[in-house]
Amino acid sequence: MxxxxxxxxxxxxxxxxxxxxxxxxxxxxxxxxxxxxxxxxxxxxxxxxxxxxxxxxxxxxxxxxxxxxxxxxxxxxxxxxxxxxxxxxxxxxxxxxxxxxxxxxxxxxxxxxxxxxxxxxxxxxxxxxxxxxxxxxxxxxxxxxxxxxxxxxxxxxxxxxxxxxxxxxxxxxxxxxxxxxxxxxxxxxxxxxxxxxxxxxxxxxxxxxxxxxxxxxxxxxxxxxxxxxxxxxxxxxxxxxxxxxxNTQYSLNYELNSAKRKQFNPNCIFMHFIGPTKPWHLWGQYPSSQAFQQAKRHSPWKDEPLQLPASTYQYRYCYKHLIYQKKILKGYEYFFRYLLRKLLSRR
The missing domain is CATH 3.90.550.10 (Spore Coat Polysaccharide Biosynthesis Protein SpsA; Chain A)
Incomplete structure (x- = not known):
């Protein structure tokens, strides 16, 4: 300078x-x-x-x-x-x-x-x-x-x-x-x-x-x-x-709502995953997040694990998505963890 x-x-x-x-x-x-x-x-x-x-x-x-x-x-x-x-x-x-x-x-x-x-x-x-x-x-x-x-x-x-x-x-x-x-x-x-x-x-x-x-x-x-x-x-x-x-925006939480899910449009240059659930989250794995999954698969981070919930807020979405994805046992495991965190007033 x-x-x-x-x-x-x-x-x-x-x-x-x-x-x-x-x-x-x-x-x-x-x-x-x-x-x-x-x-x-x-x-x-x-x-x-x-x-x-x-x-x-x-x-x-x-x-x-x-x-x-x-x-x-x-x-x-x-x-x-x-x-x-x-x-x-x-x-x-x-x-x-x-x-x-x-x-x-x-x-x-x-x-x-x-x-x-x-x-x-x-x-x-x-x-x-x-x-x-x-x-x-x-x-x-x-x-x-x-x-x-x-x-x-x-x-x-x-x-x-x-x-x-x-x-x-x-x-x-x-x-x-x-x-x-x-x-x-x-x-x-x-x-x-x-x-x-x-x-x-x-x-x-x-x-x-x-x-x-x-x-x-x-x-x-x-x-x-x-x-x-x-x-x-x-x-x-x-x-x-x-x-x-x-800048085509889509929230992975729309997956929990059939009406909003119809908003997904894969024909774009930049897919912007708005909202609290991200495609690198364990519970954010959908066909709509395929662009992220494919890029990860062909990158040096292909073996990097997806992120687990770290806050009460994330535990809430984690259990909802896993149950919706019919991963019932895992979903209820995170549901009880969510309740425990709420009882202990953890963020």
């Missing part, structure tokens, strides 16, 4: 201090000039396997693109770097790991479902904006099953992001009223897949705007989707929309 850059971007000093370590894995010696697309993920421990399979799915579906993957996490010690090196070698790509100090995010609102990891994307965009002009951001629960070449040609113009809208105009109206932002009537987006114009991100001082919003205590009660709401407020008039194939 040059002295001029530090002076121009004072917030970057804070961001840089929050990065305790950077580790670059580049077994094939990929040069900067070779890279066609930078892609970023941010996650903590519970979502790291999702990130790894998301990476593997994108690389396997796009052998003609040379990638640089960036993973921001406070739990990088949990990563098997040998498997990441194997992925980088298999697909001739570069991977950089950023170990974060979680204290940096302590002042940001969280809840039971959303940890401070949801804010890693803000830091990611701010830090990477120093060295690259465009990046693709993906949530850990996004699986690629198609060609993303067209994203390389998207002209973002002066927009900060290209994104997929969330739901429909009725929902946009609801969010506009809930967040007291009339501009959202023209579109509220899902932040799980974002093509980010990093030059515009820096020019518009988006991180400064977001931190200003976070400092407004009266806003906290209005936030439902936390980081996503903040991004929508900050970028209300600085976005363009992509086709929904780039």
């Amino acid at each position: 040059t002295a001029e850059t530090t002076h121009t971007h004072p917030l970057l000093q804070t961001c840089e201090r929050a990065i305790k370590q950077r580790t670059t894995l580049n077994p094939c010696g990929v040069e900067d000039s070779d890279i066609q697309l930078d892609v970023g993920w941010g996650a903590d421990g519970d979502f790291l396997l999702g990130c790894e399979i998301s990476m593997a799915s994108l690389a396997a579906s796009n052998s003609g693109i040379r990638f640089h993957f960036h993973l921001f996490s406070n739990d990088t010690s949990q990563l098997d770097q040998q498997k990441l090196i194997e992925l980088a070698r298999q697909h001739e790509l570069r991977i950089t790991l950023y170990t974060l100090d979680n204290d940096y995010f302590a002042q940001l609102p969280t809840n039971r479902l959303w940890s401070s990891a949801i804010y890693y994307r803000f830091m990611m965009a701010e830090v990477l904006s120093l060295s690259i002009s465009k990046m693709l951001y993906l949530d850990a629960d996004v699986v690629c099953q198609g060609d993303v070449t067209e994203l390389l040609e998207v002209d973002l113009q002066d927009n900060v992001v290209a994104v997929v809208p969330e739901r429909d105009a009725t929902w946009w109206q609801h969010q506009a009223e809930a967040l007291d932002c009339k501009a959202l009537e023209q579109g509220y987006f899902n932040s799980g897949v974002m093509l980010i114009n990093l030059d515009a991100w820096r020019k518009e001082a988006v991180l400064t705007h977001i931190l200003r919003l976070v400092a407004d205590q009266s806003l906290h009660a209005k936030l439902t989707f936390y980081d996503q709401d903040l991004l929508n407020l900050a970028l209300a008039d600085k976005k363009m929309f992509l086709n929904s194939v780039y």
